[in-house]
Amino acid sequence: MLAVMMLGLCACGTTKPQSASPGPTPRTSTLLAHAFVPAYRDPKGGTLIAAERLMRRNRLVEDWAQAANDGFVPPREVSVVARQCGTVNAFYNPQDSSITMCYEMADFMTKLFARPAPGQTAPPDEEGVEENVVGALGGVFYHELGHALIDLYDLPATGKEEDSVDQLSALVLIAAAEDQQDYSQIISTIEAWGRISQQTASRPVARETFADEHSLSIQRYYNLMCYLYGSNHNAFLPLVADGELPVARAVGCEREYARMSSAWHTLLGPHLREPLPVATQTG
Template sequence: MRSSRVRAGAVLVGAVVTAVTGCSSGSDDATTKTEDVVRPFKATPSASVAASPSPSAGQGRLVVSYEEPKKPADRRAEAFLKRTKALEGVARYADDIVALPYDVPLRAKSCGQVNAFWNPQTKDITYCYEFVDTLRQVYEKQETEGSAKERDAAVEQDLVGLTNGVLLHELGHGLIAMYDLPATGEEEDAVDQLSALLLASGDDEHQEYAIDTINAWSGLAEADAAGGIPANEYADEHSLDIQRFYNWSCWLYGSNPDAYKWIVESQGNPDGVLPEERAERCPDEFEKITHSWGTLLEPYLKDA
């Protein structure tokens, strides 16, 4: 059955893939009601969020489409995406939060690579069918409890969650480009922060999606360790998978330390994954992320 826990690492046989990063260019504690544990991003006072979007923000939305798959595995991925309506779900969630200046296509397609990306030339987001099949292997190694049917269902829920995390990341790239927003640090880290913020500030379901995303970085980091990290990975604009695992864990914990205290490794909680030294700074990190993105997106955020 599906676990709400952050996993410190799945035992992967061989390296699944060492760079599923996207963006080429182109506990019972966790089930506490959202309103008791996380402040909605749209209504955070410190972010000075506007009551309604600026007239210049536009009435655009994410428009989902599916291209004909080119391989049998891609056809299975297409069937999964259509059955779960994962793309439609993230599009609806994003459209409820932020106004877009024009319609942005969100296309699922065969890419010949494991990827998801915002394309600044065509002004659209691509979600590759190959991404689904590869990450399914990661989650299949992590979901080990329950019957085969329960494990399969848990893997599919994990994949829906990761799809949300990845596509909100790509939407972050799009927002920076469409609205000419400043990014004073590494853009990949900045849009990771936005994705984590939008999920952690959402309802219970979207907070679970944040956990699914964290667990994907855990599994990929395990694969990195098993297969070795090529030197050119250190030159990539993305943080390493293990860094993304710890960053996302920190931001989720920082969104509400009481609700997510089980994430922190301590003498009383040896199963935690986040070192106490980092955890101490996480509430402040999350507050800064909320303030920074709230300030940047203030003219474009919709009513709660």
């Protein structure tokens, strides 16, 4: 997954080629090295047992922690914990440097994807639901990892941090997709935001929602779609041709993707476990 993290940070057309000359010293010391440490806490019971089983069955927390460790040696221990929270959420806590993925979020995603897709009447099969849940939870985790990295490395940021870490999540998922030729995780994440926005489409938007630090669900849906299209506009032209991604936004997506990729590259490059290779990708 280190390759994926590095690909994610290199997949930018505007990045100037990196020279092999010394940059900031990578954190390679293994003595007293800290790490991202996975853990599962038992749910108190009820429907969340199924959510816990889904996460354990797919080794989600283990794989997420491993992906983070492949990319970084954190300056302090960071626990990556799946647990019951009492609310549908996932969050990074800077007080104890922990990333929490709530079983309620897995349960919410399972119910979200168990409904028939728009235009379909039959509910999807369990395997398809689980694949979508795993993908969308990956999108959530890399969002939270973004919050963690901003805190751990005291990264500068302008604009909304919530938007920035959505960008990092998209970068990692798109890089993984390119690496594995499997776009299911980023597509499931986009699909999740589309479904969440549809659930609330008929209700008036509360002032608190407009004021929230997070962008609206429908905006997050279009942002991620724009990044995917911008990463490879030839492959994802149908998003625009079919009218899903408005042309007015689509025309700038390639540049938008390259810029945000370059920005994250600049911010995280010095902290990667291994130095970034010479950038050759121009897509």
